[in-house]
Amino acid sequence: MSRAPSLAWRLALAFALVCAVVLGAIGFYLYRSLERELAFRDDQALLGRVEQVRILLQDSDSLEGLQERPRLYQNMLGNRESLLRVLRADGTALIDINPAAEQLPELPALAADRRAQRGDLRDWRAADGTPARLLAVAAQGPGGEPLHILAGKLMIEREQMLASYRWRLYGGVGGGALLALLLGLGLVRRGLAPLRRLAGAVAGIDRRSLDRRLPLEGVPEELHAPIEALNAMLARLEDSVQRLSQFSADLAHEIRTPLHNLLGSNQLALGQPRSQGEYEELLASNLEEYERLIRMAENLLFLARVDNAQQALERREVALDELGEQLVDYFEALASERGLHLDNRLHGQLCADRLLLQRALGNLLANAIRHAEADSTILLERHDGAGLCWLAVDNRGAAIPAEHLPRLFDRFFRADPSRAAPGDSGGLGLAIVKSIAELHGGRVEVLSGDGRNRFAIGLPPVERCA
Template identity: 60%
Template sequence: MSKSIAWRLALAIALTCALVLSVIGVFLYRSLASELAFRDDQALLGRLEQVRALLHDSDSLEALQERPRLYQNMLGNVDSVLRVERKDGSPLIAINPHQQPLPDVPAIAVGQAPKRSDIHTLDAMIVLAGVAQGPAGETLRVLVGKRLDEREHMLSSYRLRLYGAVGLGVLVAFGLGLLLLRRGLLPLRELAQSMRGINPRSLDQRMPTDAVPTELREPVQALNAMLERLEDSFSRLSQFSADLAHEIRTPLHNLLGSNSLALNQPRSPAEYQDVLASNIEEYERLNRMAENLMFLARAEHGQRPLHLQALDLHEVGAELCDYFEALAEDRQLNIVNQLNGSLMADQQLLQRALGNLLANAVRHAQAGTTLHLQRRDDEGMCWVGVHNFGQPIATQHLDKLFDRFYRVDPSRAQPGDSGGLGLAIVQSIMHLHGGKVLVRSDAQGTLFELGFSKLENSV
């Protein structure tokens, strides 16, 4: 439950409602308390004025003392207090139902209108004192007051109702929020149910995007894109496994066949030497394949560190031309080194990448043509390429040339080839350098180019 999105959001909604309702409740409570205090104060101010007027208009104090009910009815309830006393402090009128000790507060002068600031709050009572003029001009002191028990009881009852309303509102908000969130998250559960049905045999399935809410459409589209990448990677992996098994089976089959023939009957030392020489060729082929696969695995996992240095491209091209000169002459080919300038790269990896491209070009170029090592620059990139004239590569093969063990030639194997891993190694080398590989093939020839970013190179 603690990890449930619905519960967490419902709790957040409930807490938000609690905060909002509490703020509203405090505002209403303070407004009510302020209104009640204002009304009590206004009543007390009016009461003092009424008593003053009554005392001033009376014929005698004795007549006032004979009619105490008049004052009790004027006060209206048992929480009100009235005390009228002479200048010497002797009481003239004393109405104090609870017999509460009355505080001694300053009295406002005769003729001065009372204000709210003149009211004093003492011992759960509000009191107001003023000087009045009685019959025959006698100076009297009037004290009016009211106990706050009724007000406090009303506010206490109101507080309890607010607490109950806030609590009930929080529970209702939590329950409705949880219910609505669970209904709102139903598309996620349906999506999870659909995903459970996807396995390696059904990677072609895609999540529907028409019926999902707008907020989930983008994640579902990203999920479908991921499934597409997984399908492509799984397909490539399956093809790689099949190609690897085929590539290994061929030399193993050759080794088993030659050894079986050699053991069927006695052979001369020269014949055994021929068998061993043939076996060595197959072992070398397996060894090259293992080394290439090991290099690809290390490159993909970043275990092959780069040793960047400023390289003279013309010198790199010259060394490669010298290395492939004999092979090119055998196939009646010329190699022209047009590389120039400098490049920041790993020397061994650059030589290996260009060497694989040159070997591929020599193998597929038409006799009597010329191979070119060339360079071009555009905005932000430096391109180093190998161009040869030969049979154009069909468009459907271009995107697969850098896959492992992929060959355009259906015969799959030719003497001295790289086991179908040469171009895959070139691509891995460029990934290590943060660059890319481009290929173009048409009637004007085939061009493989290695792209290096100028931001990381000095030209």
């Protein structure tokens, strides 16, 4: 795959192109201004010379005297580019100055009493393509003799001057663009130095140094926002890696416990002959550990699918009061064993995935039953606030230590590991609740104090599905 030009070269070329366009525009303006100024001066000089010739012809004693003194009008014309032809009425030439022997055209003459203007001048080209300006006027000689004057000037010197100026202009624009390219390349490379330092700093960060952050000192203000975004990404990455490492350790610990139980019980059973009842008891114990491992595997698989957005939501209208009654019926037997009463106060409709919502609320109820005070009431209620519809499970029980509150919904976290029961979710129940809430675009919260604990899941308050 071919490499694209570097950013430095692109910016330098763009800078050089802009400079070339600006210099070219300025040069074109100056060139046109010079061309117009030279044309104006040449035209004014030609008009002045025509008037001088008119006066000279009219004030001369005789036309024959002018013919005998040609230096008089030749010096007045000034150079070999000038053309002058004075004709009598019969067409004979009185004065004929034409150094290049050009075949001059026939032009209508202006009246003798009219002063020539620039608009009366005519463009003409010589046989070799040299541009010229011509003017034909009528004049009077001594004694009122009618004369025809044809004056002009070849623009050889002016064309040479403009051509030289054009080449200098081309060279100036090209040299300026090249200089702009070199200067721009140097300035851009110097300006991109913070990016190179930033790239070096990023390259030096690996999984063992995720706590490092990119410095803002000496960095242009335009790069502050990207660097802050990178630092925030590094912070999230560091947190994710730490959580992953902790998750791996917790997972190994959680799996090790039932495996050790299975290994120990089987080794003990095989240590000496046992009765049929003892073997049956061993198999029942093993079955509980297997079920625990299966629940853990299923919960982990569910969390993995949620994290990778592979769990598709099947949103539909859920009657919350009906859902609450089903949960109360399901957990009533378990609650009765501890003398607990379940009170369903859910109401209204909610657009959500019914199975996932049922699972989340079921986990919260199971958690409340496990930790509520005996002979108390567990409330299942709804309230709206903060732009969310909150479905809460409230129970009376010992206050949760403040240091544990931020971690209650972490995976494998238990505030009291010794209280694990056969139906325990392995520290994944509340993590599943949090994942379900986030999958719906909501969140979770926990409040503990004054002898009550309240776990709630907040979902967007969409009562009817589209």
